[in-house]
Amino acid sequence: MRQVPKYLIIGNGRVARHFVHYFSLLKIKQYSQWDRSQPVARLKELVDDSNRILLAIRDDAIEPFIDEHLSTAKVCEHVQALNQGYAALQTGASADTVRDMERALKFFAGSHGDLPANRKNIANAGKALEVLPGAGEAGVRRLGLKIDAIKKGLRAPIRIHFSGSLVSKKAWGAHPLMTFGPDLYPLEKYLSIPFVVDEKAPPFSELFPSLHNPNVRLNERQKAKYHALCVMSGNFSCLLWQKLFESLSEEFGISPHTADMYLRQQADNLLANYKTALTGPLARGDQATIAKNLKALDHDPFQGIYQAFVEAWPSIKQEKLKDRERKAS
Ligand SMILES: NC(=O)c1ccc[n+]([C@@H]2O[C@H](COP(=O)([O-])OP(=O)(O)OC[C@H]3O[C@@H](n4cnc5c(N)ncnc54)[C@H](OP(=O)(O)O)[C@@H]3O)[C@@H](O)[C@H]2O)c1
Missing domain, CATH: 3.40.50.720 (NAD(P)-binding Rossmann-like Domain)
Known part of the structure; x- marks a missing residue:
């Protein structure tokens, strides 16, 4: 179960x-x-x-x-109580030891008693502890075995x-x-x-x-790169869209919702075929438009971002080409 x-x-x-x-x-x-x-x-x-x-x-x-x-966590404390109690019982029981062990068993019944095997082991250890005074050395040994079974059943x-x-x-x-x-x-x-x-x-x-x-x-080794890519695609693109919406609204006096369809279609095109979704001056190699765009972003912190894409684009394109050739061969 x-x-x-x-x-x-x-x-x-x-x-x-x-x-x-x-x-x-x-x-x-x-x-x-x-x-x-x-x-x-x-x-x-x-x-x-x-x-x-x-x-x-x-x-x-x-x-x-x-x-x-x-x-x-308390589990360790109670395991320790059982271990110490068991060691003490081998040299002679004290009322305090038995009480500590009963408390530990009660704890395990409450927090680890939901698996039938655990429940049974905990109940059996309780019974063994109850009859201990008359059970002598063999009884202590039996209790030891029950305690081991409880410890194995703890998760x-x-x-x-x-x-x-x-x-x-x-x-x-x-x-x-x-x-x-x-x-x-x-x-x-x-x-x-x-x-x-x-x-x-x-x-x-x-x-x-x-x-x-x-x-x-x-694979754990790939996690760092995986996350870097998630951050770039999700968070960085969010910054870019925020910039468009804010500029439409605050700089150009146009409702930001005017760009809703652009965003939706961009997402739809990516989902339909992410390999063919890219359009625009980078994809077309339109250097005149790129230069105009960069000039228009003078004194804007986003100019550096645009510039970084322009600089990275030849290597990105090269990677895409290599990938296509690899798949074709
Ligand atoms: N948000 C996402 O879209 C998203 C997506 C995927 C995975 N994640 C991951 O989910 C986890 C939580 O992210 P989140 O977005 O929920 O973050 P979040 O909204 O910023 O909330 C962070 C929580 O961490 C608590 N916290 C910070 N320092 C703490 C400390 N020293 N001890 C105890 N609590 C502490 C804060 O408690 P106080 O309120 O007391 O400061 C708050 O409850 C992160 O590992 C994140 O990478 C997030």
Whole structure:
């Protein structure tokens, strides 16, 4: 039987809010959320009650957050209580030792008792502890075996982050190839978001047992370049479109919506055939128009961006040619 997923979403930014909304649309109830406005003590309780920790926080905070808050989860304390208790019982039980062990067993029953095998081992260890006073050395040995079985059945919560560039030994990366704006989306959109998952991560169905999103694997070595390309295509093109909309509205006194169709058609053409979608003076090699465009952008920070494209274009074109020849041969 599969483990019931209990998610803990860390953060309250865009991705966290969209995930919470996605979960609520899917009627997933087994999740909680924590962000920095809540006490750290609450975080500890939630961590102990979760088996999937989703770190929806800024990239550079992910590893420090794990080091500070997630590596000392209560599980370790309770395993230690069982280990120490067992060692003490071999030399003679004390009421305190038994109480500590009972407390640890109660903790595991609450937080790790959702797999039948765990439940059985925890219950058996409880029984062995109860009858210990009359059971002598053999009883202590039996308890030791039960404790080992509990430890084997424990699973550390799976940690998942959403960064497209971070490669970490502390959490698996599952990057939603999507942009999450201030407005929430309808269910159909969330269901279709593809996730780019670290190659060595467990199956998607184990990371997110309640989700059935399309997903692909990416070698960890390729992640940095993959993310650089996502940033250029998504974020940098956004800057360029913002510049057009703002200039139409503020500089030329034209409604920014006048460009809506241009944007939609550009996206449609790319989706229909990204290889033939490029038009304009660069594609045509129209040097006179390029020179005029550059002159018109004098004293505008976007002149440098235009210039960079002009300078990079011969190499980009060369790459495209080589690619075409490779495919033809
Ligand atoms: N937005 C997107 O379109 C998108 C797309 C794909 C992947 N991602 C990835 O998703 C993750 C979250 O991005 P986001 O867009 O949701 O970011 P965001 O809207 O800027 O929110 C960042 C969140 O991180 C929290 N945070 C920052 N430093 C923290 C710390 N030291 N300890 C605890 N929490 C901390 C912030 O908490 P406070 O509110 O307390 O400051 C906030 O809740 C990132 O890894 C990002 O690369 C984002």
